[in-house]
Amino acid sequence: MLLLTDESERGRRLAKQLGVTHSLWRLRSGPLPQEASAPQAVFTDVAFDNEAAVHWLRRTLQALKRNDIPVVCLLRSEDRREEVQAYALGATSVLPADASDEDILKAIDALKRRADIDLAVEPVRARIVQASSSFDHIMTAGRAGDAPCSQTLSDHANGVLAAVRQDGVKAWLHALRSYNDVTYQHCLTVTGLAAAFASRLGFGARDRLRLTRAAALHDIGKARIPLAILDKPGALTPAEWAVMRSHPLIGYDLLASRDGFCAEELAVVRSHHEMLDGSGYPDGLSGREIGDLVRLLTICDIYAALITPRPYKDGMPAADAYDIMVRMGGKLDGDMLAEFRHIRDDLAFDVTG
Structure with a gap:
């Protein structure tokens, strides 16, 4: 799974909490590394009030060039416009940034089980x-x-x-x-x-x-x-x-x-x-x-x-x-x-x- 974040410390903490193997990639220019170019799922943890971060996130998701990859966006505020923006960027699902480990793992499992069905729509x-x-x-x-x-x-x-x-x-x-x-x-x-x-x-x-x-x-x-x-x-x-x-x-x-x-x-x-x-x-x-x-x-x-x-x-x-x-x-x-x-x-x- 690929984790896209604009804060490396938050990203490392999230990766550790989940206890699964992640490809963690900090916000910066340049192509994704080879080992992160074909993930089974993508998590994003980016501040939507940061224009540079949002631009980077959009470019990175587009570079993956696969519309069957589940994308879960963690939202750092309750602003409804942030959720709309997340879906516009290509999110399959959204969760609050303070979601529990259990809720995040449930989201991953549900997305994987629905992958074949979701392709149809x-x-x-x-x-x-x-x-x-x-x-x-x-x-x-x-x-x-x-x-x-x-x-x-x-x-x-x-x-x-x-x-x-x-x-x-x-x-x-x-x-x-x-x-x-x-x-x-x-x-x-x-x-x-x-x-x-x-x-x-x-x-x-x-x-x-x-x-x-x-x-x-x-x-x-x-x-x-x-x-x-x-x-x-x-x-x-x-x-x-x-x-x-x-x-x-x-x-x-x-x-x-x-x-x-x-x-x-x-x-x-x-x-x-x-x-x-x-x-x-x-x-x-x-x-x-x-x-x-x-x-x-x-x-x-x-x-x-x-x-x-x-x-x-x-x-x-x-x-x-x-x-x-x-x-x-x-x-x-x-x-x-x-x-x-x-x-x-x-x-x-x-x-x-």
Whole structure:
């Protein structure tokens, strides 16, 4: 395994902690030594606020010229943009720099076991990186209390539509499995499902774009939720749930007074947790008070929440998640859910495998 670091002392400590043979290479110019030119896996431990180090890391990873090498980036901060940058550089997975030895070894083992499967979705990774980068602009605007650029939103939605059309929703969701940011992974999952569902329903180009834009926007209110709640590795307390449940109204208030967002998109942001039987939130809407676009997106949102792994639980297999939604009865639109069964059938893999 090759370890790329800009601090030799940290690198030596990491190599010793892991107790495995490493090729340790300090940050400097020049080609990699012969013994480090064909590693089975690469770990990077580089400060992303160091422009020279990032440039060196990008050049070094490109020089390896093999896209089947697992690359794990250790991140020294919790800045979400750092994770996006890591994936843009070619990371297969990311871990915090203070990850335990056990977590690092588990990451190596998981990457090796998935190597053959991952090759099948490697072409999708570039599209995932592009989509996560454009989605980051959406969430960055939200964190600043502003609305995202409508054109940026459309470009993001069109990119997801094109990727799902070309590669299929199965490959899209499979490639997202290595994405560690829970909120980003969930939103990109929902957007991919919405793109596939719109195509399945035979929507025209305008309606496909509208549903996919709405999917990308639906959780923008979470940009204003504290990370301690958003990323909590366990069940939320009642007080924390109250804060979390405020995200639809926060998102709606961010967008409602801005140009570029249609009434149906705003309704999705505000009402994607409403249920047809009136048991949802924030407004307790029921029946005909809930529009078709909201009903479609709610199905995608719940399904994504069930199949996506969390730090405190595994994701469900596709069929099991769908069965749970069927048992929700009058909370969801039965006709739309019946059509969504075809999306379930397309996902003929265990997302937790």
